[in-house]
Amino acid sequence: xxxxxxxxxxxxxxxxxxxxxxxxxxxxxxxxxxxxxxxxxxxxxxxxxxxxxxxxxxxxxxxxxxxxxxxxxxxxxxxxxxxxxxxxxxxxxxxxxxxxxxxxxxxxxxxxxxxxxxxxxxxx
Numbered sequence: 001x002x003x004x005x006x007x008x009x010x011x012x013x014x015x016x017x018x019x020x021x022x023x024x025x026x027x028x029x030x031x032x033x034x035x036x037x038x039x040x041x042x043x044x045x046x047x048x049x050x051x052x053x054x055x056x057x058x059x060x061x062x063x064x065x066x067x068x069x070x071x072x073x074x075x076x077x078x079x080x081x082x083x084x085x086x087x088x089x090x091x092x093x094x095x096x097x098x099x100x101x102x103x104x105x106x107x108x109x110x111x112x113x114x115x116x117x118x119x120x121x122x123x124x
Contacts, residue, residue: 001094008124015039015063018101018124025099039067064101064122099124 006025011017011032019035030038040060060066068075078089093100103120106112112121 001091003094003097003099005097006099013059014122015059018122019064019067021124022099022101035067036063038070039063040070 003025006021009017009021009024011020013032013036016032016036016039019039020030020032023030023035036042036059040063042060065075065077067073078086081089090100090102102123104123105117105119106114106121107117107119109121
């Protein structure tokens with residue numbers, strides 16, 4: 001299951017790299033830094049919860065949706081579905097040649113090799 005014209009290119013940050021890969025897919029001519037900036041990417045949060053005792057994030061929590069809203073792009077968000085329904089939606093979108101951005105937990109990505117839950121990690 002894959003988009004026929006999609007090429008994955010790693011980047012410096014999962015969210016901005018995913019946005020850059022989306023921009024490449026649609027040939028918008030945006031590099032990763034521009035995608036980060038157009039999403040109003042810089043922001044800091046300090047959290048005292050989760051598996052780490054303290055965590056500092058160097059991006060804003062709305063990077064991806066900020067990017068879509070900056071360019072007035074039509075997008076759909078959904079969450080809370082059961083696994084089968086969510087995965088069927090992903091498969092249907094890809095079959096229609098529509099890229100899908102997923103917010104996932106690193107713990108469940110075998111290739112990441114971590115025993116720590118961390119999400120959202122962004123994939124396109």
